[in-house]
Amino acid sequence: MRRIWGSWTGRIGLVLVGGMTAAGVLSTVWTPYDPHVLLPSQRWKPISFTHPFGTDASGRDLFSLVISGAWTTARVVFLSTVIAAVIGMVLGILSAIAPRWIGEAMAHLIDVMIAIPALVLALVLVAGLGGSIVTISLAIGIAFGIVFARVIRVEAHKALTNDYIVAAHASGASTWRIAWRHVVPNIAPTIIVQLSLIAALTILTEAALSFLGLMPLATISWGRMLQDLQSTMTIHPLALVFPGIAVVLATLGFNLLGDGVREALDPQLKARGASAAIDPLLAPTAIGTDMP
Amino acid sequence: MIAFLVRRMVLFVLSLFVASIIIFVLLRLVPGDLAHVLGGINATPERLAILRHQLGLDRSLFAQYGSWVGRAVHGDFGKSALNGQSAAGELWKKLHLTGPLVLASTVVSIVVAVPLGIVAAARHRTADGVVLSAASQLGIALPTFWVGLMLVVVFAVHWRLFPSGGFPINGWSNLPKAVKSLVLPTITLALSQGAVLFRFVRSATLEVLNQDYIRTARAKGLTKTQALWRHGLRNAAIPIVSILGVQIASLIAGVVVIEQTFALGGVGSMLVKDIGDRDFEKVQGTVLLLAVFVLLIGFLVDIVHRLIDPRLRAAA
Numbered sequence: 198m199r200r201i202w203g204s205w206t207g208r209i210g211l212v213l214v215g216g217m218t219a220a221g222v223l224s225t226v227w228t229p230y231d232p233h234v235l236l237p238s239q240r241w242k243p244i245s246f247t248h249p250f251g252t253d254a255s256g257r258d259l260f261s262l263v264i265s266g267a268w269t270t271a272r273v274v275f276l277s278t279v280i281a282a283v284i285g286m287v288l289g290i291l292s293a294i295a296p297r298w299i300g301e302a303m304a305h306l307i308d309v310m311i312a313i314p315a316l317v318l319a320l321v322l323v324a325g326l327g328g329s330i331v332t333i334s335l336a337i338g339i340a341f342g343i344v345f346a347r348v349i350r351v352e353a354h355k356a357l358t359n360d361y362i363v364a365a366h367a368s369g370a371s372t373w374r375i376a377w378r379h380v381v382p383n384i385a386p387t388i389i390v391q392l393s394l395i396a397a398l399t400i401l402t403e404a405a406l407s408f409l410g411l412m413p414l415a416t417i418s419w420g421r422m423l424q425d426l427q428s429t430m431t432i433h434p435l436a437l438v439f440p441g442i443a444v445v446l447a448t449l450g451f452n453l454l455g456d457g458v459r460e461a462l463d464p465q466l467k468a469r470g471a472s473a474a475i476d477p478l479l480a481p482t483a484i485g486t487d488m489p
Numbered sequence: 490m491i492a493f494l495v496r497r498m499v500l501f502v503l504s505l506f507v508a509s510i511i512i513f514v515l516l517r518l519v520p521g522d523l524a525h526v527l528g529g530i531n532a533t534p535e536r537l538a539i540l541r542h543q544l545g546l547d548r549s550l551f552a553q554y555g556s557w558v559g560r561a562v563h564g565d566f567g568k569s570a571l572n573g574q575s576a577a578g579e580l581w582k583k584l585h586l587t588g589p590l591v592l593a594s595t596v597v598s599i600v601v602a603v604p605l606g607i608v609a610a611a612r613h614r615t616a617d618g619v620v621l622s623a624a625s626q627l628g629i630a631l632p633t634f635w636v637g638l639m640l641v642v643v644f645a646v647h648w649r650l651f652p653s654g655g656f657p658i659n660g661w662s663n664l665p666k667a668v669k670s671l672v673l674p675t676i677t678l679a680l681s682q683g684a685v686l687f688r689f690v691r692s693a694t695l696e697v698l699n700q701d702y703i704r705t706a707r708a709k710g711l712t713k714t715q716a717l718w719r720h721g722l723r724n725a726a727i728p729i730v731s732i733l734g735v736q737i738a739s740l741i742a743g744v745v746v747i748e749q750t751f752a753l754g755g756v757g758s759m760l761v762k763d764i765g766d767r768d769f770e771k772v773q774g775t776v777l778l779l780a781v782f783v784l785l786i787g788f789l790v791d792i793v794h795r796l797i798d799p800r801l802r803a804a805a
Contacts, residue, residue, distance in 0.1 A: 305504065309504045309511065313511060313776065314779065314783075316742040316746075320761060320764045321515055321518075324765065401630075405634060408632075408746065409761065423634070430646070431653070434642040434646065438639075441638070452630055
């Protein structure tokens with residue numbers, strides 16, 4: 198933790214992520230105004246001390262809406278990241294330790310699944326199960342979990358070639374024991390960094406899905422707010438700025454946190470002067486060692 | 490190379506087969522079928538049964554899958570059960586709008602991001618390199634649709650340079666208007682793609698600059714620029730080609746959101762509408778065609794890899 202705080206990126210990242218979480222938690226107990234109550238008499242109030250961000254077309258306080266949106270985002274980020282972590286680690290490690298032909302078949306299956314647009318999965322899931330924080334997190338978690346599995350597989354493969362793992366094998370340790378005791382700790386830094394980037398992408402994806410109207414009306418979210426405000430943006434463009442900036446700051450926070458963690462865990466990177474590492478999450482095939 | 494092509498071809502067909510199963514199963518997981526949509530909310534169970542029979546929904550899943558794939562192999566990707574339009578035909582029509590949009594934004598992002606990424610890597614210890622990196626950090630954190638909305642506010646509402654959305658009804662026959670209506674969407678898409686691409690180009694180039702052969706070239710007396718130009722770029726190109734391939738796949742998602750932002754009736758809007766209508770026969774045809782496209786890009790990327798990386802050729 199101290200080492201993350203030691204780098205500028207890590208420090209800004211921690212502040213932004215902490216700020217978003219704090220705002221979200223705060224909104225569950227207190228908001229300046231009730232974001233669910235419509236007050237037509239208060240519509241389109243300008244920015245003032247009583248309404249720091251102004252109000253919207255139905256008189257809701259935009260500041261209250263933005264901090265309530267942080268809570269939705271925080272929950273979606275948590276759920277999606279957990280789902281992605283479980284899917285990614287199970288599929289990734291299994292495909293790395295399984296017999297060669299099963300592992301390769303799994304790797305190809307993962308590749309094919311990546312070819313099906315994640316957004317289609319989200320649309321279909323919401324059409325079937327109805328839009329909610331859980332369905333949206335499920336769609337995002339599955340989509341990123343599959344991409345994550347690729348990264349884990351490659352990293353686990355690399356870890357398996359270490360001498361001490363070969364030695365552990367020779368001394369009779371079971372495959373499962375090796376996976377748990379040696380492979381997982383070995384790839385833990387990658388896992389943490391990647392999950393942080395998944396969190397950032399989740400925020401963007403959730404905002405986009407909510408913007409498309411997949412989030413139920415009763416759930417306050419930044420994307421949903423932007424969708425509502427789009428219809429009046431020619432007259433009240435300023436209102437769109439706040440939820441948008443909230444999305445940017447939250448995303449930036451997780452991205453910077455990821456970079457900070459990476460720098461803290463990999464001193465070599467720092468010595469080279471910049472984050473030279475290629476981000477495998479955004480380009481899983483760029484580092485794929487298992488080219489057919 | 491021939492052996493590689495054959496092997497890659499087999500893999501391509503196999504992948505398509507697997508993709509078709511995934512798409513089919515995925516769409517069958519959704520409760521509420523087309524019979525419900527056509528029959529309306531007051532449909533009696535008998536009416537639903539008749540509709541299901543007409544639509545072939547009462548057959549076993551294997552039979553449904555078999556007849557779908559069988560027809561797809563012969564080039565028939567299914568049609569809409571609501572209005573009889575063929576999935577392939579509709580996709581082709583919508584591609585008149587989405588195709589140029591995707592192509593233009595890809596070209597713009599490459600033209601801007603690749604040179605900038607190389608410069609940022611070569612000058613990564615100087616102020617301008619740092620500024621470029623910080624800008625890209627911000628770029629990947631921007632939600633595409635919000636950028637689009639902001640561009641509309643500035644360039645369409647305030648300055649009235651471009652339309653805020655929509656596409657001319659008579660399409661490309663009204664060329665100036667059509668081009669104008671795609672300017673803002675193209676910039677928006679290119680910005681989000683470009684920011685990601687920039688980061689990859691920069692990392693790939695930085696990685697290359699740390700290699701021994703660059704040090705050797707420098708020791709021989711080449712300047713940094715010369716060394717990078719003669720020895721570095723070809724190596725840096727390998728991961729960059731990969732990321733381009735992956736980006737095309739993620740573009741499909743980007744397009745759905747952008748089309749919604751700018752009220753464009755392209756492939757993305759069509760998918761959203763068809764899924765909402767439970768028109769799954771058409772949806773599965775459309776998604777399968779998109780998957781063909783994405784897998785084809787993967788195929789091409791692998792071929793390009795071989796062409797620029799002699800090590801891969803030697804390994805075969």
